[in-house]
Amino acid sequence: MTLVVQKYGGTSVADPDRIKAVADHIVATRRSGAEVLAVVSAMGRTTDELEQLAFDVSSTPSARELDMLLTAGERISIALLCMAIIDRGEHAVSFTGSQAGILTDTTHGRAKIVEVRAERLRETLAAGSIAVVAGFQGVSTSSDVTTLGRGGSDTTAVALAAALGADACEIYTDVAGVFTADPRLVPAARRLDRVSYEEMLDLAATGGRVLALRSVEFARNYHVPVHVRSSFTWEPGTWVGEEDPSMEQAIISGVTYDVTEAKVTIVGVPDRPGIAARLFRTLADENVNVDMIVQNVSSAGQTDISFTVPRDDLARTRKVTDTIVEDLEARGVTHDADIGRVSIVGAGMKTNPGIAATMFEVLAHESVNIEMISTSSIRISCVVAARDVERSVRALHRALQLEAG
Amino acid sequence: MTLVVQKYGGTSVADPDRIKAVADHIVATRRSGAEVLAVVSAMGRTTDELEQLAFDVSSTPSARELDMLLTAGERISIALLCMAIIDRGEHAVSFTGSQAGILTDTTHGRAKIVEVRAERLRETLAAGSIAVVAGFQGVSTSSDVTTLGRGGSDTTAVALAAALGADACEIYTDVAGVFTADPRLVPAARRLDRVSYEEMLDLAATGGRVLALRSVEFARNYHVPVHVRSSFTWEPGTWVGEEDPSMEQAIISGVTYDVTEAKVTIVGVPDRPGIAARLFRTLADENVNVDMIVQNVSSAGQTDISFTVPRDDLARTRKVTDTIVEDLEARGVTHDADIGRVSIVGAGMKTNPGIAATMFEVLAHESVNIEMISTSSIRISCVVAARDVERSVRALHRALQLEAG
Numbered sequence: 183m184t185l186v187v188q189k190y191g192g193t194s195v196a197d198p199d200r201i202k203a204v205a206d207h208i209v210a211t212r213r214s215g216a217e218v219l220a221v222v223s224a225m226g227r228t229t230d231e232l233e234q235l236a237f238d239v240s241s242t243p244s245a246r247e248l249d250m251l252l253t254a255g256e257r258i259s260i261a262l263l264c265m266a267i268i269d270r271g272e273h274a275v276s277f278t279g280s281q282a283g284i285l286t287d288t289t290h291g292r293a294k295i296v297e298v299r300a301e302r303l304r305e306t307l308a309a310g311s312i313a314v315v316a317g318f319q320g321v322s323t324s325s326d327v328t329t330l331g332r333g334g335s336d337t338t339a340v341a342l343a344a345a346l347g348a349d350a351c352e353i354y355t356d357v358a359g360v361f362t363a364d365p366r367l368v369p370a371a372r373r374l375d376r377v378s379y380e381e382m383l384d385l386a387a388t389g390g391r392v393l394a395l396r397s398v399e400f401a402r403n404y405h406v407p408v409h410v411r412s413s414f415t416w417e418p419g420t421w422v423g424e425e426d427p428s429m430e431q432a433i434i435s436g437v438t439y440d441v442t443e444a445k446v447t448i449v450g451v452p453d454r455p456g457i458a459a460r461l462f463r464t465l466a467d468e469n470v471n472v473d474m475i476v477q478n479v480s481s482a483g484q485t486d487i488s489f490t491v492p493r494d495d496l497a498r499t500r501k502v503t504d505t506i507v508e509d510l511e512a513r514g515v516t517h518d519a520d521i522g523r524v525s526i527v528g529a530g531m532k533t534n535p536g537i538a539a540t541m542f543e544v545l546a547h548e549s550v551n552i553e554m555i556s557t558s559s560i561r562i563s564c565v566v567a568a569r570d571v572e573r574s575v576r577a578l579h580r581a582l583q584l585e586a587g
Numbered sequence: 588m589t590l591v592v593q594k595y596g597g598t599s600v601a602d603p604d605r606i607k608a609v610a611d612h613i614v615a616t617r618r619s620g621a622e623v624l625a626v627v628s629a630m631g632r633t634t635d636e637l638e639q640l641a642f643d644v645s646s647t648p649s650a651r652e653l654d655m656l657l658t659a660g661e662r663i664s665i666a667l668l669c670m671a672i673i674d675r676g677e678h679a680v681s682f683t684g685s686q687a688g689i690l691t692d693t694t695h696g697r698a699k700i701v702e703v704r705a706e707r708l709r710e711t712l713a714a715g716s717i718a719v720v721a722g723f724q725g726v727s728t729s730s731d732v733t734t735l736g737r738g739g740s741d742t743t744a745v746a747l748a749a750a751l752g753a754d755a756c757e758i759y760t761d762v763a764g765v766f767t768a769d770p771r772l773v774p775a776a777r778r779l780d781r782v783s784y785e786e787m788l789d790l791a792a793t794g795g796r797v798l799a800l801r802s803v804e805f806a807r808n809y810h811v812p813v814h815v816r817s818s819f820t821w822e823p824g825t826w827v828g829e830e831d832p833s834m835e836q837a838i839i840s841g842v843t844y845d846v847t848e849a850k851v852t853i854v855g856v857p858d859r860p861g862i863a864a865r866l867f868r869t870l871a872d873e874n875v876n877v878d879m880i881v882q883n884v885s886s887a888g889q890t891d892i893s894f895t896v897p898r899d900d901l902a903r904t905r906k907v908t909d910t911i912v913e914d915l916e917a918r919g920v921t922h923d924a925d926i927g928r929v930s931i932v933g934a935g936m937k938t939n940p941g942i943a944a945t946m947f948e949v950l951a952h953e954s955v956n957i958e959m960i961s962t963s964s965i966r967i968s969c970v971v972a973a974r975d976v977e978r979s980v981r982a983l984h985r986a987l988q989l990e991a992g
Contacts, residue, residue, distance in 0.1 A: 258640070
């Protein structure tokens with residue numbers, strides 16, 4: 183029998199009416215002859231509200247207790263969704279992350295799944311029941327409750343789809359699929375029918391907010407076909423899968439942006455081996471998540487190293503860099519929190535030279551100054567001033583002719 | 588080392604400020620040299636709100652899923668309380684019912700504790716940590732989440748105090764202890780310094796809302812000293828313990844009342860063996876919780892049987908009785924939902940004859956008609972019209988001279 187894993191995000195189960203609509207869809211899928219496992223996030227803004235409570239009682243909430251707290255959110259939504267499904271005449275059983283066999287490491291707040299022990303889920307599905315699993319959570323090897331970090335419900339869904347050999351993993355959300363740009367910013371943005379795992383990875387990594395990065399990595403590693411679609415229209419959305427060489431490849435899949443980072447530059451670094459290693463090892467030890475890294479060509483035995491970090495980590499990053507700048511024999515450190523990153527992503531870039539040149543021309547024509555550049559075989563990212571981000575995205579989307587129709 | 592179990596009800600942890608006040612008290616107790624295990628209910632009206640959500644998505648929520656849902660409430664409060672304690676410099680670890688080793692039967696909604704596997708709690712306390720346990724919940728022998736029914740957090744606290752051999756079980760609530768009558772109804776009501784388990788059982792069974800009945804049974808069976816006190820004033824309250832023959836016994840501990848029941852009468856029942864057994868077995872099979880039962884003396888080979896049931900069970904009860912009335916060869920069934928029960932409780936009654944007569948005289952003097960009477964060695968209960976309940980309680984409290992001072 184076909185097995186479908188369906189994941190419903192917070193907006194999809196935001197209130198009792200939405201939960202009933204989701205129950206209708208799950209029951210319809212079951213009655214069409216498929217086994218259904220649903221993965222659910224916390225309702226609406228529940229996770230944010232719980233987090234607020236934590237900061238109301240403690241300035242630095244214990245990571246273990248924060249996980250205990252936040253996992254209450256999905257517990258509520260799985261129970262309510264099961265009740266609504268049972269009300270419609272189908273069998274349904276809810277599972278916490280622990281009951282579903284999601285075994286993680288002990289890193290509270292962003293645990294990694296180390297194993298999925300899906301026996302209980304398999305039995306439930308084999309008995310004809312719909313299984314409803316709490317996303318975002320697991321149980322650690324030391325029997326504590328853990329969470330997988332924001333976007334973790336996508337990872338739960340893809341991991342369960344992989345473990346159970348599901349035929350598809352449907353990610354239901356409040357947008358209709360993956361678009362060539364954020365439709366709120368670029369109304370003419372076009373929905374993509376399919377993208378490859380690699381493109382989706384770069385879209386997610388550069389600010390496409392539809393799928394969490396880790397879930398895409400998981401899907402690619404375990405070859406899980408992912409279908410991103412809307413729980414408001416229930417229309418087909420975007421399939422994420424293997425690259426398909428038989429299909430004519432669009433050159434560019436999309437334009438993305440991100441305004442959550444800050445840029446740090448170490449100025450006048452001696453150009454000799456080991457300096458970069460030293461710098462980024464120290465930052466890694468402090469749990470700073472460095473994203474883009476650019477090192478300029480050396481001049482007079484000195485170079486500048488620039489990198490971006492989440493803006494929330496900027497203060498911590500400056501503390502680290504200010505401490506080791508002397509050690510590195512560098513001239514100084516500067517930073518700029520008022521930046522944004524604009525990226526274009528597309529597997530077709532590999533065989534279409536000149537895309538980078540086009541991107542730089544478009545930005546120049548818009549008088550946008552490029553502060554950093556970083557490229558991969560299917561992505562080009564430029565750091566620009568924050569105020570230039572939206573204009574850059576619109577201009578690139580237009581110039582690359584990504585509009586609908 | 589002294590071990591104190593402290594239970595905090597919903598009003599004691601209703602908001603972040605209350606949680607911080609509770610954390611202060613727990614930390615102070617710990618620093619006074621005692622080991623502390625805290626049992627916590629859901630914050631304020633959380634349980635009611637979650638229950639409302641359940642009925643928003645389903646007219647008859649699945650019992651298993653209702654337990655999954657409601658247990659989210661204590662999960663939130665244990666995590667927040669631990670954060671606040673840790674913020675104050677002490678170690679604290681939260682435990683769900685399952686993690687605390689509260690093993691129950693499989694009756695969702697009102698599970699019974701079958702075993703307490705307290706190893707993990709013992710280790711935590713031995714390591715110098717404060718243990719914070721979710722009240723009201725457990726895990727069933729078939730690995731499902733269960734709840735112990737309303738008031739279940741008291742039962743959790745007493746059960747853990749028994750299992751760990753605690754020196755005292757402190758029940759913190761929004762009243763200052765056990766009173767001779769509900770202080771909202773009788774402002775002159777006096778706080779009792781101590782009552783016996785037996786008196787407390789009768790007080791709880793007849794409408795004293797301070798302690799859940801099952802927790803008192805548990806405390807009596809396992810000889811757990813219970814201290815009921817206020818988390819708002821932190822003043823000493825009422826100790827519940829073994830009857831102490833060396834102390835001069837107050838004759839009456841209190842006047843209680845209950846207006847949640849309805850009266851059902853089977854009229855003209857043939858007075859022969861087996862009829863009552865037949866009736867109440869049928870009701871028990873339908874899960875109707877019968878409380879008072881009174882059978883009048885027989886006249887002309889016929890008798891009337893009256894009993895009270897929770898008003899919520901009245902419709903179900905009438906369905907049962909209407910079905911079997913012919914079978915029982917009875918003349919008919921009547922019911923009255925507009926009744927209340929007034930009781931006086933006191934171990935001293937055993938050796939003080941005439942208390943019942945006093946009670947009936949007081950009610951007669953108030954022109955209150957007595958519809959049913961039931962007595963035990965330390966309790967007398969009268970069913971009266973609902974509108975007469977409050978007046979009866981006040982008159983009895985005054986006539987029995989239970990006022991403060």
